[in-house]
Amino acid sequence: MKVHGSIFKHCMPSKKKLVVLSGAGISAESGLSTFRDSGGLWEGYNINEVATPEGWNKDPELVLDFYNLRREQASSANPNKAHVAFADLESDYDVQIITQNVDDLHERAGSSKVLHLHGELNKAKSVNDDTLVTEIGNKPIKLGDVASDGNQLRHHVVWFGEMVPMLEEATLIVNKADILVVIGTSLVVYPAASLINYAPNHCQRYIIDPSNPELYSFEGWNHIKETATVGIEKLIKDLK
Secondary structure (H helix, E strand, O other): OOOOHHHHHHHOOOOOEEEEEEOHHHHHOOOOOOOHHHOOEEOOEEHHHHOOHHHHHHOHHHHHHHHHHHHHHHHHOOOOHHHHHHHHHHHOOEEEEEEOOOOOHHHHHOOOOEEEOOEEEEEEEEOOOOOOEEEOOOOOOOOOOEOOOOOEEEEEEOOOOOOOOOHHHHHHHHOOOOEEEEEOOOOOOOOHHHHHHHOOOOOEEEEEOOOOOOOOOOOOOEEEOOOHHHHHHHHHHHHO
16 A cells, blocks of 8 residues: 555654753853853953943943954864764754853754854844844954944844843743753853743753752752763763
């Protein structure tokens, strides 16, 4: 008997949806420094001076220099075993990455679905129009570089005090998760930290963190008390 291809495909079991909420800790193992581990400073810069709208209004050149440095560092870093493992899991799961990181290490590792909550270092946008976004790769942005509307370019990142435009889309993704994995984030940065509250009741929950999470009761969670690159191996064994 001949089975029509489209019917056969329709009868195939769908992959479980594995949603990953990743933070700075996963990139730290690729050599990128994190805010919390550097005493409120990134490479000697005060966060209030380089990652806020007020800092931009006061000294835009300083802000541009800071993010140019971060982009240079990110472009020279390589994906680690945790990044690669999540990409490899796409063969068995419908994997969706939701990352607080502004680097592209998940993409370079091979992940096909990556949502950046806080923007992307390799993109720039107009200071007056958030929709005018352009790819810049690892090139620096300087004062006088303008978008297509003639206004100064700024980095396509979300500063402290700004809205997180991708948050609603992220909540919809988490709400459909069969498996939720929190990795490399201390869950102290809002509103990103609130995303775990949208996971459905049936969802398997994992947190990979070498310390005990501070602000949440993780009753019902599987806590893998390891760094990202070690913990991912234990996660994979558990899933299998």
